[in-house]
Amino acid sequence: MPPRAPRIGFASLGCPKALVDSERILTQLRAEGYETAAQYADADLVVVNTCGFITAAVEESLETIGEALAENGKVIVTGCLGAQPEKILARHPNVLAISGPQAYESVVGAVHAHLPPVHDPFLDLLPPQGVKLTPRHYAYLKISEGCNHRCTFCIIPSMRGDLVSREIADVLREAERLAKAGVRELLVISQDTSAYGVDLRHASGEWGGRSRKASFEGLAEALGELGIWIRLHYVYPYPHVDRVIPLMAEGRVLPYLDIPFQHASTRVLRRMKRPASSANTLERIRRWRADLPDLTLRSTFIVGFPGETDDDFEELLDWLGEAQLDRVGCFPYSPVEGAAANALAGAVPEELKQERHARFMERAAQISAKRLAEKKGRKLRVLVDAVEGDFAIARSEADAPEIDGIVRIRGGAKLPVGEFADVVVTGADTYDLEAKLAPKVRG
Ligand code: SF4
Numbered sequence: 001m002p003p004r005a006p007r008i009g010f011a012s013l014g015c016p017k018a019l020v021d022s023e024r025i026l027t028q029l030r031a032e033g034y035e036t037a038a039q040y041a042d043a044d045l046v047v048v049n050t051c052g053f054i055t056a057a058v059e060e061s062l063e064t065i066g067e068a069l070a071e072n073g074k075v076i077v078t079g080c081l082g083a084q085p086e087k088i089l090a091r092h093p094n095v096l097a098i099s100g101p102q103a104y105e106s107v108v109g110a111v112h113a114h115l116p117p118v119h120d121p122f123l124d125l126l127p128p129q130g131v132k133l134t135p136r137h138y139a140y141l142k143i144s145e146g147c148n149h150r151c152t153f154c155i156i157p158s159m160r161g162d163l164v165s166r167e168i169a170d171v172l173r174e175a176e177r178l179a180k181a182g183v184r185e186l187l188v189i190s191q192d193t194s195a196y197g198v199d200l201r202h203a204s205g206e207w208g209g210r211s212r213k214a215s216f217e218g219l220a221e222a223l224g225e226l227g228i229w230i231r232l233h234y235v236y237p238y239p240h241v242d243r244v245i246p247l248m249a250e251g252r253v254l255p256y257l258d259i260p261f262q263h264a265s266t267r268v269l270r271r272m273k274r275p276a277s278s279a280n281t282l283e284r285i286r287r288w289r290a291d292l293p294d295l296t297l298r299s300t301f302i303v304g305f306p307g308e309t310d311d312d313f314e315e316l317l318d319w320l321g322e323a324q325l326d327r328v329g330c331f332p333y334s335p336v337e338g339a340a341a342n343a344l345a346g347a348v349p350e351e352l353k354q355e356r357h358a359r360f361m362e363r364a365a366q367i368s369a370k371r372l373a374e375k376k377g378r379k380l381r382v383l384v385d386a387v388e389g390d391f392a393i394a395r396s397e398a399d400a401p402e403i404d405g406i407v408r409i410r411g412g413a414k415l416p417v418g419e420f421a422d423v424v425v426t427g428a429d430t431y432d433l434e435a436k437l438a439p440k441v442r443g
Helices: 016-031 055-071 085-091 104-114 156-160 168-180 216-226 239-249 266-272 281-291 310-323 350-373
Strands: 007-012 035-037 045-050 075-079 138-142 185-189 204-207 210-213 229-232 256-258 296-303 327-332 379-388 391-396 407-410 420-428 433-437
Touching (some): 007 016, 016 035, 016 045, 016 138, 045 055, 045 104, 055 075, 075 104, 138 168, 168 185, 168 204, 168 216, 185 216, 210 216, 216 239, 229 256, 239 281, 296 310, 296 350, 310 350, 327 350, 350 420, 379 407, 379 433, 391 420
Parallel strands (some): 007 035, 007 045, 045 075, 138 185, 185 229, 256 296, 296 327, 407 433
Antiparallel strands (some): 391 407, 420 433
């Protein structure tokens, strides 16, 4: 009897970027013959991938470590909070090892030290798509680490360092592997997707028998050849972003842009030190929509940033009304330990922040409801995520998983999960659509 494979429990906290880190670590461990355990108690050791972005995430990470220690006892910590080991050790001195973000080798090294692998060259086969924590049919594709900007509310550059892009051939090979393994949608993520390749001086790489440029457009164009949904997240509105609009119009990349605008008042944007803050974004949006009427725009905003006046906030509301963004997230500003914005004068009282947040979300909800209502009667291609009772739960090109809306398909119980379907929109509420199956075209 071969010895039992060592089992790892894994807790992954934080943003989709952290999820990709977790996938990489699991991919490596799985390749070495480790198995994963769904419960802490069934694992021989637990890895906790932490988040340290805001105070609440730090607390959640510390609690998860405590839970893993109580239920299992052998815990290795990695991820963003691992960049501040003193915080972890003050609460949990018994963890086995701590490493920071993207420290795959350290995590795997720590696992080897505390739970040596059992080698079996015949059993240790790496599934072609790696080990996904996301459903099989979509995957996050992380193209770079770190960020060259220094937004005053953000501590990511101090935790993750400057932008380091993955080589283009490496990214494209991974994307191709995922597509071949059945992934139908790739979500391209990084801190600053439109800056991809800048640090590599756009060095080319070979993929699919051709030379490919390590640039935002080069990457989007090559990914568009895979024949699956390509969704671009965290794109800043630099001028060269305009060049992906034709790829979207040709159906090679989803007509979807996730642009974290954060605010509309130039004064606030300057205090935030946001990239591309001086661009006339309304004009750009108008042009994009003229060329591509089906473009979905998603964004996030911060209200109540230090120094934000009533006028700044009204400007933001007016801007939102003009921009008619499809999908919007908004956070009342909360100081992050170590962020430069903490030194800015003009703190906005908590009550006012909450009031602005509520007003902003109300406006955003009206826009969303109106734009979704306009889709009634339209035929859409959707990707089925799940089946619940008589309904299939799917997403259209306009819906990223987890953060956007859904399309509920009445009578869709028989639709295969992870496959595309064609539907006709029958109804809409504030954020979601309802649909029925489109009649099959004979031919
Ligand atoms: S662009 Fe700004 S908010 Fe985004 S990671 Fe960089 S510094 Fe942080």
